[in-house]
Amino acid sequence: MTKITTQLETVTEPHYKYIKNRQLAIVQAPFCGGQGKTGVEKGPKYMLNHGLESDLRELGWDITVESPLDEEYLQKMMEKDAVTDRFKNTKRPGLVGTTTKTIYENVSKLAQDNKFVLTLGGDHSIAIGTVSGVQEAYSDLGLIWIDAHADINTLESTDSGNLHGCPVSFLLGLHKDIECPESFKWVPGKLNPNKIVYVGLRDVDKAEKKIIKDLGIKAFSMYHVDKFGINKVIEMALECLHPNGGRGPIMCSYDVDAVDPLFVPATGTPVRGGLTLREGLFLVERLAETGDLVALDIVECNPDLAINDIHVSDTISAGCAIARCALGETLL
Numbered sequence: 001m002t003k004i005t006t007q008l009e010t011v012t013e014p015h016y017k018y019i020k021n022r023q024l025a026i027v028q029a030p031f032c033g034g035q036g037k038t039g040v041e042k043g044p045k046y047m048l049n050h051g052l053e054s055d056l057r058e059l060g061w062d063i064t065v066e067s068p069l070d071e072e073y074l075q076k077m078m079e080k081d082a083v084t085d086r087f088k089n090t091k092r093p094g095l096v097g098t099t100t101k102t103i104y105e106n107v108s109k110l111a112q113d114n115k116f117v118l119t120l121g122g123d124h125s126i127a128i129g130t131v132s133g134v135q136e137a138y139s140d141l142g143l144i145w146i147d148a149h150a151d152i153n154t155l156e157s158t159d160s161g162n163l164h165g166c167p168v169s170f171l172l173g174l175h176k177d178i179e180c181p182e183s184f185k186w187v188p189g190k191l192n193p194n195k196i197v198y199v200g201l202r203d204v205d206k207a208e209k210k211i212i213k214d215l216g217i218k219a220f221s222m223y224h225v226d227k228f229g230i231n232k233v234i235e236m237a238l239e240c241l242h243p244n245g246g247r248g249p250i251m252c253s254y255d256v257d258a259v260d261p262l263f264v265p266a267t268g269t270p271v272r273g274g275l276t277l278r279e280g281l282f283l284v285e286r287l288a289e290t291g292d293l294v295a296l297d298i299v300e301c302n303p304d305l306a307i308n309d310i311h312v313s314d315t316i317s318a319g320c321a322i323a324r325c326a327l328g329e330t331l332l
């Protein structure tokens with residue numbers, strides 16, 4: 001009888017080769033001006049109240065909590081600027097531009113100090129600031145955008161006018177070719193289209209599909225997740241960012257609506273047919289295993305959109321679990 005011996009695959013412990021002394025900065029970004037529903041600004045407080053800081057300290061991180069935004073000022077501006085702060089179809093370009101600039105300055109400093117930067121949103125417009133900031137420290141940064149949506153609308157293509165649907169176009173510098181308000185002139189827009197990859201897409205606007213095709217951006221939709229499985233998808237995504245088995249720093253911008261609303265109900269633009277909670281956590285566990293992860297955003301938790309307390313705790317605990325898995329928690 002012939003014996004079949006299977007090679008046991010090995011798994012590497014989470015590690016962070018670009019980060020000095022396991023130092024972590026948690027940046028609170030309580031901003032809701034990139035979309036129309038209030039409550040998403042409560043994300044950071046809810047995640048911290050859930051014990052996130054001590055859970056991460058338990059994982060060996062030395063932590064500082066940063067609060068670069070003036071919440072009172074933001075609240076005042078949210079009321080005041082609702083009608084006046086407009087550019088064509090887009091809502092609050094002034095406030096989004098100045099707020100993301102503040103986040104950019106803070107994140108850029110922290111990343112250059114070789115700290116891991118974990119930013120808690122807020123809506124996804126904050127990624128204009130976080131990704132631009134992290135890029136100041138790592139010029140060859142690869143970006144994994146985990147989301148049901150592509151968030152790549154331009155100031156011209158957006159139907160909703162909500163700027164949380166546009167951050168990727170700013171990061172790619174697409175605003176430089178069109179008429180653009182003063183408030184966004186600071187955005188470096190240096191992200192190369194081959195340095196971003198999407199995972200989890202299932203609700204992409206027509207104009208966005210054209211931009212993705214025209215720029216040749218790599219995107220793994222839920223179809224790809226079903227067809228190839230989540231493990232193959234993340235391996236392919238990593239290969240896209242640093243080809244030929246090459247390695248390099250990676251940032252992950254994680255919109256919790258990538259995960260199915262069964263697990264993450266309290267979010268502004270839920271779309272059915274998403275990642276299971278385990279698939280959503282596996283993605284970041286794998287990133288932690290590479291040793292290349294340098295920064296993470298967790299955005300779009302909106303406790304006010306829950307219809308009961310279970311929805312709040314499901315959503316917030318999923319957001320916190322994403323952070324813990326990315327920062328070294330393992331199942332055993």
Ligand SMILES: NC(=[NH2+])NCCC[C@H](N)C(=O)O
Pocket residue numbers: 123124125149150151153158159160161162164165166203204205255257268269300
């Ligand atoms: N970050 C998000 N949840 N974005 C949703 C964007 C939805 C739609 N594509 C828009 O541009 O308005």
Ligand SMILES: [Mn+2]
Pocket residue numbers: 147148149255257258269
């Ligand atoms: Mn989304």
Ligand SMILES: [Mn+2]
Pocket residue numbers: 124147149151164255
């Ligand atoms: Mn998003």
